[in-house]
Amino acid sequence: MDAMKTPLEVLNLYSPHDYTLAGAFANRLKAGAQREFLVHQGKSWTWQAFDDAVQQLARALTARGINKGDRVSIVARNSDAHPLLLFACARIGAIMVPSNPEYGVQELGYVLKHAAVTAVICGSEGLAVAREAAAAITPAPWFSLIDGAEQDAPNFFDLIAQSGNAALPTAGGADDTCLIIYTSGTTGFPKGAMHSQRNFITAGEANISRVWLQPDERMMVVLPMFHVNALFYSLAGALAAGATLILMQRFSASEFWNVCVEHGVTQVNIIEAVGRILARRPRSEFRPEHKVTKLYGARADIVEVFSKEFHIPYLMGGFGMTEIPGVCCNPLEGPNKQGTMGPPGRHPDPARPWAQCKVVDDDGNEVGADVIGEFWVKHPIVMQGYFRDPEQTKNSFKDGWFMTGDLVKRDADGYYTFISRKKDIIRRRGENIAGAEIDRVVQSHPGVFEVAAIAVPSELGEDEILVAIITKPDVKVTAEEIRAWCAERLAAMKVPRFVVFVDQLPHTPTHKVAKEKLKADKSLRARAVDLQSK
Numbered sequence: 443m444d445a446m447k448t449p450l451e452v453l454n455l456y457s458p459h460d461y462t463l464a465g466a467f468a469n470r471l472k473a474g475a476q477r478e479f480l481v482h483q484g485k486s487w488t489w490q491a492f493d494d495a496v497q498q499l500a501r502a503l504t505a506r507g508i509n510k511g512d513r514v515s516i517v518a519r520n521s522d523a524h525p526l527l528l529f530a531c532a533r534i535g536a537i538m539v540p541s542n543p544e545y546g547v548q549e550l551g552y553v554l555k556h557a558a559v560t561a562v563i564c565g566s567e568g569l570a571v572a573r574e575a576a577a578a579i580t581p582a583p584w585f586s587l588i589d590g591a592e593q594d595a596p597n598f599f600d601l602i603a604q605s606g607n608a609a610l611p612t613a614g615g616a617d618d619t620c621l622i623i624y625t626s627g628t629t630g631f632p633k634g635a636m637h638s639q640r641n642f643i644t645a646g647e648a649n650i651s652r653v654w655l656q657p658d659e660r661m662m663v664v665l666p667m668f669h670v671n672a673l674f675y676s677l678a679g680a681l682a683a684g685a686t687l688i689l690m691q692r693f694s695a696s697e698f699w700n701v702c703v704e705h706g707v708t709q710v711n712i713i714e715a716v717g718r719i720l721a722r723r724p725r726s727e728f729r730p731e732h733k734v735t736k737l738y739g740a741r742a743d744i745v746e747v748f749s750k751e752f753h754i755p756y757l758m759g760g761f762g763m764t765e766i767p768g769v770c771c772n773p774l775e776g777p778n779k780q781g782t783m784g785p786p787g788r789h790p791d792p793a794r795p796w797a798q799c800k801v802v803d804d805d806g807n808e809v810g811a812d813v814i815g816e817f818w819v820k821h822p823i824v825m826q827g828y829f830r831d832p833e834q835t836k837n838s839f840k841d842g843w844f845m846t847g848d849l850v851k852r853d854a855d856g857y858y859t860f861i862s863r864k865k866d867i868i869r870r871r872g873e874n875i876a877g878a879e880i881d882r883v884v885q886s887h888p889g890v891f892e893v894a895a896i897a898v899p900s901e902l903g904e905d906e907i908l909v910a911i912i913t914k915p916d917v918k919v920t921a922e923e924i925r926a927w928c929a930e931r932l933a934a935m936k937v938p939r940f941v942v943f944v945d946q947l948p949h950t951p952t953h954k955v956a957k958e959k960l961k962a963d964k965s966l967r968a969r970a971v972d973l974q975s976k
Contacts, residue, residue: 449651449790450613452683461616461640463532467493470684472591473532473657479680481705482689492526495602500603506561506584507586510535510605510614513557513622515583516667517550517564517572519543519691523588524667525677528620532639535614539622539634540668541681543568551575552631553624556830559583563598566590573958577764581744616640622829623670634829637674644789646678646765649824651769651788653709653736653758655683656958660733662707664693664716671711674767674823675738695719698728707732712739714855715892715953721747722891724973728752736774742781743886760784761860765825766844770858782857783850789822797821801852808839809866814861818843849876866957868897868905875907875936877957883931884909884938889919896956898940898967907972908940910947910960919943921971940968 447455457471459465467489475490487495504511508514514536516527528538539557541550543565554562554576563586564572578582584594591597614620620639624632649655661680665672680687688705701707712720730753740748740757741765746968748754754930760771761783774821786797800808801815809815824844827835838845849861862876869875880895892912898903921941928937941965944966948959960966 446654446656448794449654452650452654452656453647453790455532455657456684457951462614463529463620463639463642464496465616465670466612466643466681467529467877468497470681472874473684474613474685474851477684478685478686480522480525480689482520483691487522490675492529492786495584496533497528497600497610498605499526500610501608502601503530503561503944506601506609507606508536508560510611510618511537512560513537513539514561514563515539515541515554515557516567517545517562518543518587518588520663520667520672520689521691522563522689523563525600525687525689528673528677532614532618532620534611535618537619537622537636539624539684540673541624542666542668545571545575547571547574549632551578551691553634554583555579556631556643556853557622557624557634561586566791578643601843614645616641619826621673623668623673625764633831633834636826636829637823638826641825642678643682644823645674646680646682648674648768648787648789651681651790652677652685652758652760652768652774653738654774655679655709659683659685660688660706660708661685662688662690662705662710664698665711665713666692670762670764670767671713671739674762675711692732693819695723696727696781699727699732702732702734703729707734709733709736710738711955712737714739714741717741717893718743718750720752723753728937728942738771740780743882758784760787761858763846765838766797766821766846767817767823769799769819769821772857775954777855779853782853784858785856793823798842799852799858801850801858811854812851814849814851816864817846817848817858819846830846849939857887868895868907870897870900870905870907871897871935873935880907880909880928880932880936880938883928884911887924887927889913889923890918891915892947892955893936894957894960896957896960896966898961906940907936907938908942908967909938910942910944910966912944912947921973925973927972939974940967940970940972942966 457470459469471489476488479489479492531538534651547961561584562572570791587595588597588598618639619636621637622634624634663672663676736756737754758772762768770783771787772778798820850858852858862878866877867874877895884893889912895909898908900906924941948956950956
């Protein structure tokens with residue numbers, strides 16, 4: 443760490459700017475126009491080439507009728523089209539709406555119609571679904587393909603090349619919305635969280651503090667570009683630090699270490715599922731010559747593997763949401779309390795205030811240390827609101843505090859620990875039980891690959907606990923073993939009654955288990971082993 447510039451030193455390498463994406467990019471470009479900014483599938487963009495393409499794309503969007511405030515959706519796996527479109531939209535005050543390319547017609551149709559998009563950028567394999575999903579939108583959006591062309595769906599990169607030299611309109615401002623990111627929507631309809639250009643830039647600056655990003659950092663993105671992590675931490679962080687982004691089309695466990703070595707990757711963000719997959723992969727895939735020194739998203743159960751076997755010295759975990767990116771983080775310089783979300787994060791400039799956090803009871807009263815309650819946050823980069831949903835926006839705040847819906851506890855040092863989503867609480871025998879706690883215990887069994895604990899109806903009212911388990915390949919685990927494992931580690935009322943072994947679990951777009959979909963599957967209980975009857 444001694445050789446690293448401090449976060450404030452990194453930020454001070456660049457002169458002040460207006461907190462627009464265009465202003466921040468122009469500011470960093472001055473540090474070296476021919477430096478590498480973005481690498482994707484063998485194509486390298488210098489800072490200058492990327493900026494030129496953004497200006498051309500902004501002209502092309504304007505020529506095709508995209509104006510300030512219009513929404514443009516991109517429905518594709520990670521591509522250099524994502525950052526190009528975001529910066530071009532921001533340049534003219536338009537808004538990018540990234541969407542999951544795995545969505546079906548109904549899911550995508552809701553997002554596109556709710557956002558009332560003017561254009562849809564997609565991959566050729568998703569064009570038919572996108573067309574059907576957009577059929578109900580009036581006026582009909584126009585389409586463009588990032589990997590091909592059709593008569594009424596020109597190639598995205600051809601739009602850039604053929605844009606001409608028309609004058610650009612007045613640039614979008616710092617407080618103009620530049621992104622609408624739809625939540626995973628595990629319950630009900632997805633909600634579109636709106637974020638300004640200022641939010642995006644500030645989040646990137648905060649990521650300098652989170653992982654001490656350096657100007658020569660080579661940051662790999664394996665998470666989807668329709669998710670706040672890839673956008674607000676990696677892309678915005680690379681912009682703020684003046685670093686290089688290595689953008690993978692999708693996460694590939696078998697190629698992860700090869701890509702790290704090939705591109706000299708020094709920093710990467712992951713999520714829990716990705717970490718567990720890598721920890722369980724054959725060690726023959728590991729490349730010890732990699733240069734990764736900083737990894738964000740490490741969870742307690744994988745820290746030892748990533749530290750001792752993969753030799754990554756700095757492993758940080760934290761907390762953020764689509765609505766409030768980058769709230770907490772275990773500081774790189776320590777102390778690092780593995781298993782916690784860390785304390786509230788920091789901006790590189792100590793004069794810039796950051797998140798205020800508190801834990802409250804059901805009446806909104808703050809509770810003391812080590813008491814579980816709901817996590818409320820005031821944050822400099824809170825969303826501007828949910829798009830076209832003022833009622834839900836209003837219901838998400840109380841006296842300026844964003845109510846996360848997460849249950850946490852705070853220790854005496856101000857470090858927060860995640861317990862569960864409030865909606866993941868199981869009510870059994872008059873007690874509230876966190877499904878996430880049961881998940882963690884069962885997940886620690888050596889034969890378990892993935893697990894989800896959910897509530898199922900009890901004959902006596904309230905809930906019983908069912909765990910759906912995927913075992914590791916070629917490992918035999920019985921329901922009785924799971925009961926014994928839990929009985930040694932949990933209070934009796936938390937021991938699952940039902941155990942069902944499955945081949946797969948449903949996931950949200952961010953790789954979390956979609957427990958609401960599990961709860962809707964009434965066959966699970968019928969197929970499960972009822973340990974109470976044994």
